């Protein structure tokens with residue numbers, strides 16, 4: 001093994017773990033024994049799981065996070081290189097179907113500590129107040145069991161913890177400002193500004209994005225090389241791997257890497273007693289726990305519940321509503337590419353740095369409800385090559401010529417709200433993965449409202465690209481950001497979990513990740529997922545032992561425990577426009 005410039009390559013086991021050029025975990029990690037009954041087992045240490053682990057450990061609970069992938073040692077495991085970053089993704093077998101099948105594999109969900117927050121672009125807009133009452137306003141989709149105001153303090157808190165850089169005034173949804181200054185514009189941002197400005201469309205410049213615009217503590221500022229979705233070896237981009245997990249470990253939380261949960265055990269009392277999992281060698285283990293939280297992503301969470309079917313829960317654990325796996329959502333994520341005479345050099349910036357939410361809300365002049373956002377995306381050459389294959393059918397010498405022209409292209413992404421439909425669904429296939437666990441089958445089909453919305457969003461994004469001066473404009477259809485499939489709601493007949501993420505059917509089983517979202521708006525979901533996780537943690541902390549002892553449901557909103565945030569992450573930034 002080579003010696004890195006800074007820090008040493010050691011495993012987490014002996015108490016020295018490198019997370020960036022300047023960031024280390026230099027404490028031994030607490031390890032629970034097989035026979036120990038911990039307070040909480042969290043399945044999945046990703047966006048939501050990382051925040052939960054941190055909060056619950058800091059509050060003094062005994063917590064183990066079972067993580068299917070590795071505990072990244074960023075200096076050893078990561079490279080600033082497109083083709084070298086595929087191991088960040090969940091590449092296990094998934095079967096896709098429906099009339100508009102989703103693509104899985106690389107560039108989908110994450111695997112490894114930090115989950116999808118490791119490879120996300122880190123766009124962090126909030127959901128709008130309207131997102132929480134879509135059914136009431138538009139007669140389609142669903143209402144949330146909470147309002148924007150319930151989540152607002154957690155948005156503000158997580159924006160400090162990541163932290164989020166952005167403009168001092170963000171005009172859409174509930175207008176607000178960001179605590180850290182915006183980033184400078186890259187070539188693609190300039191294209192978005194030029195196109196929107198000439199059409200009279202307002203643009204948010206330099207964020208909101210969870211990337212450091214200045215150094216903070218042991219994290220360096222962004223160096224604008226554009227490898228954000230390859231993991232950001234620099235440590236400037238927020239991921240729970242670097243923002244929350246180190247504090248969890250410092251407070252006695254355990255992250256058990258390469259631990260693939262395959263069944264949740266239900267005990268005689270109708271309460272869960274722990275989680276069965278396989279280690280990296282395929283050996284089966286059981287972690288006893290007083291309560292279980294599943295944070296495995298919108299596909300793996302319903303998959304685990306369905307694979308945990310048992311007497312009394314024949315359709316899957318906590319699935320008396322037959323809602324587990326249903327109402328899966330993706331956002332329309334078409335990429336519109338434009339060629340410019342002058343070089344754009346779209347790699348020279350984080351992909352995420354400017355957007356407009358001017359078309360986010362339902363507009364009565366449209367023939368569809370809800371809306372879309374337009375954002376910068378800056379594909380690196382391999383992704384760009386794939387887009388040229390897909391959008392232009394370029395191949396052979398033609399593809400080579402397009403790729404040599406890379407520096408002259410800009411790409412903008414639309415983010416369109418696809419509504420929750422019961423037939424968009426995760427079920428179990430008869431096929432099995434490397435552990436012998438049944439794999440998920442995902443059926444996805446667009447409905448009338450979705451088709452109309454995507455068409456309008458595509459046309460508007462192409463109009464913006466033309467208005468920016470592109471001489472050629474093409475587009476690739478794709479999807480982004482899977483959520484839903486185990487939604488929250490007040491009615492146990494139509495939802496899986498209550499407003500705190502507790503399953504309606506099993507009192508000590510919680511879900512907390514993107515799967516519980518009833519609708520998704522056209523904002524990237526990561527901030528909302530982490531804000532929900534911090535709120536669920538506050539609820540569990542406020543409930544104390546009662547979660548472990550009885551089935552009574554206290555629906556009182558918990559007090560926000562800002563004091564349990566990772567140290568040095570709040571009370572900073574600039575005063576915000578509220």
Ligand SMILES: Cc1cc2nc3c(=O)[nH]c(=O)nc-3n(C[C@H](O)[C@H](O)[C@H](O)COP(=O)(O)OP(=O)(O)OC[C@H]3O[C@@H](n4cnc5c(N)ncnc54)[C@H](O)[C@@H]3O)c2cc1C
Nearest residue numbers: 044046047048068115116121122123261300513514524526
């Ligand atoms: C290329 C790309 C760019 C993105 N950019 C953005 C962006 O700019 N902004 C944004 O908001 N969102 C973005 N996203 C989406 C974002 O990453 C996800 O919405 C978010 O990470 C989901 O959080 P989660 O907690 O639901 O799941 P995850 O973060 O995926 O965490 C789930 C974890 O559970 C583990 N796991 C799953 N099943 C098991 C099991 N059975 N046993 C043990 N462990 C298990 C997984 O390995 C994983 O670590 C992007 C996604 C992609 C693919």
Ligand code: SF4
Nearest residue numbers: 222223226227228232
């Ligand atoms: S552009 Fe900034 S955030 Fe992205 S990988 Fe480079 S340093 Fe990290």
